[in-house]
Amino acid sequence: MTHDCSFLEALALADDQLSFAMGRREPRAADWGTQDSDEAVVPDAVVWPESTDDVSAVLAAATDHGVPVTPFAAGTGLEGNAVPAHGGISLDLTRMDDVIEYRPEDFQIDVGPGIIGTDVDEYVADDGLFFPPLPSSGDISTVGGMVATDASGMKTVKYGEIADWVLGLEAVLADGTVIETGSRAVKTSSGYNLTELLIGSEGTLGVVTRVTLRLAGRPEQIRGGRAIFETLEDATEAISDAIRTEVDVARIELVDELSAGMANDYLGTDLPDAPMVFLEFHANHGVDEEIDLCRTIFEGHDVSRFEMSDDDAEMERLWKARRELAYAVRSYDPDLEPLHPGDVTVPISAYPKVVREAKRLGEQRDLLVPCFGHAGDGNVHYSVLVDPDDPEMVDRGERLYRDLVELALEFGGTATGEHGIGLGKRRFLEPEHGAGAVETMRAIKRALDPTDTLNPGKLFPETLEGERVRERGPTDGD
């Protein structure tokens, strides 16, 4: 579907803030998760707002003209979150990347949504501060995108998710109204928590134009390293035990034996193709006690190697297999491609069971299913590798992918710990939350954006009018 966006020319935008050129529109029809999707639609126009006023003017006019607006920034989403489903305007926020105000005396910084995550870290580094909850893509993803999906990452096990570090927002609603949420106080009981409502709403309720972030002091002691186990059961049970013993760990990442093998191939390393756990510890004192506690727990699960260092280069070396893993998986077999990225998250006691089931199903159905990810959060990233030219195999893969989501939901977990729903996981919204909760979400959407201007087609398995959306998934129809 296409929309007439010529009304944009009447707005007070500079020439370089608006484009109808295919060369600018097309790149905004794909993100990291939708390269090959036919659900992602090329927008009819791209606008680069440079101020809150620009955003407000575009949204008011778009709502007036019944044209969809999909906020976009780095394009690193994994579920098509920022890719238009219904055409219209791609609102590219990358130019709103300023540090608006920095208050080191309160560990706070106000930034534009387009700022890159690690640029925040760099800006505050001289004061010994950092922004803890960055996702793995923090060096290319924007803070606005992280807010939109309530992103998290490796350090969430210690520091929490993005939402835990956002004190307030400025956002523009569909009709152009600018609102401010939250406060600069570290806690408040005043009114509805609009900040948390907007975080993770994937641009469907408002466009975030300013984010007030909390910062933390950098820890004085950092140690990093790696443990290698004989069996996957040992590795996952060791992780689960460590978390339940409240070992103060800042990163604790699983790489299963299949992924380890792929990484060894890719990097040319001669490590065993065995389950690995990557660790980092942050503390102001007592880091060695925490490492000892972790080692003791791991020894109870027959850890075969446990290497830790305080040297940056050595830590980097020990972590290499984890850091390069996504590339290793993609390079493993030129005929195979990973299906949508698995992102289930479960209570920590269920973590070993989900990983075990992923492997069991892979073997049973003759599919490669490397598992890895932010184990300490109970977050299992899994890739189902399929030959995209083999429809039967794709279908088999889709079923395995879905079965693992359903298993996670049976354990009271979530279909998506950190990537959001976007296009890819709409079919799991209702199984996870139930019809009543989804209808409540939809009522909020209707109240705040009655014309469905903002990022339509995302999150909900049905349109606001109740029409079921077409979606990816296995062909067996259940």
Place this chain on the structure above:
Amino acid sequence: MTHDCSFLEALALADDQLSFAMGRREPRAADWGTQDSDEAVVPDAVVWPESTDDVSAVLAAATDHGVPVTPFAAGTGLEGNAVPAHGGISLDLTRMDDVIEYRPEDFQIDVGPGIIGTDVDEYVADDGLFFPPLPSSGDISTVGGMVATDASGMKTVKYGEIADWVLGLEAVLADGTVIETGSRAVKTSSGYNLTELLIGSEGTLGVVTRVTLRLAGRPEQIRGGRAIFETLEDATEAISDAIRTEVDVARIELVDELSAGMANDYLGTDLPDAPMVFLEFHANHGVDEEIDLCRTIFEGHDVSRFEMSDDDAEMERLWKARRELAYAVRSYDPDLEPLHPGDVTVPISAYPKVVREAKRLGEQRDLLVPCFGHAGDGNVHYSVLVDPDDPEMVDRGERLYRDLVELALEFGGTATGEHGIGLGKRRFLEPEHGAGAVETMRAIKRALDPTDTLNPGKLFPETLEGERVRERGPTDGD
């Protein structure tokens, strides 16, 4: 206004679940903050639900009949949060106080809303667990009430507020629909965050019928004690410095010299009438290093005494002035009563300024204004003492009370860090959040509760139809 609640007799409630007796209705027209308020209205009926089904049936019928429902439990709110403003039904949730499911392997517990905070602690104590964010009234307040106001307390400086420990809720909407929010995973990016929307909404969007809480392991090392300073400036700057140095403190409470004097009088102790800071440290190791760091910072602000202990009885003794302070303030002068409890919260760098201004205004306007509270959060509790029979003094006190809220808002803070808006702080909602945000909150309220069944008259300075509510405050009309 009164409402005909006879329709309740047709519901499947036992005899002892419904009362129209004045002796049962009247106690539900007051909480800790509204003893003398004429805004609190006696409900027309009291219902004690014993199940989610009961709550659902009552809400559906009440909405049908256009009768307000105000959830009530321990009655320890400080802003009339759970006291009917428009009559109707007081929904007393104290019987829904079960532990529904306990999952120690995941540090999680599902409880009914009526359970007392410390009963959770007791239930999980044998596993070495505790529920960290309890407010000071945790031994009499219910978890449901804490969720309704997003309560926090002394340990929030280390552990966060209630919202940080709630993974999910079951709630009943105005029309009787039962929804479940959140999940048992420690993080999720799936859909709108209805959990956080309901937390702090003071029963205006739904009635919480089950709360899934996270728990923490009890720290191995606990030390507690007290510091005494020469001047209030020294005390507040020392606190601010300690927080900005990220001293790992679990409680850090101010008691100003006026409050200290009241406590000395009340307890018959011979401590100096000087500003005091009460401290508690929790750690698994390194607690002494943190105490040393704190002492060093305090010495930079001329601390005159710094006493710390690991002995329970001695800690209790050192803390006595803080623990008994509320009673000491109330007992100080039989002719004076505290006005509404101040609860402003500001960024930590502004904390000394707000406390200083409270004292300055008190002296300038000839009013006693004891200040105390959860200093580490930037949370200033202040009592303005007035003779309730002296209208000029009450008015002077109201103005001082308001001026401090306005000052906090100028610093980007909040009118209420932990008590909620209720009846008492409605006039500050819009100054704090702006018209756009308040209208957004109201749009959500209309979407979820279009008939304004749930706790009407609370939070918003206007009715859903836009009629301005009458409210306490100074008589000068600005």
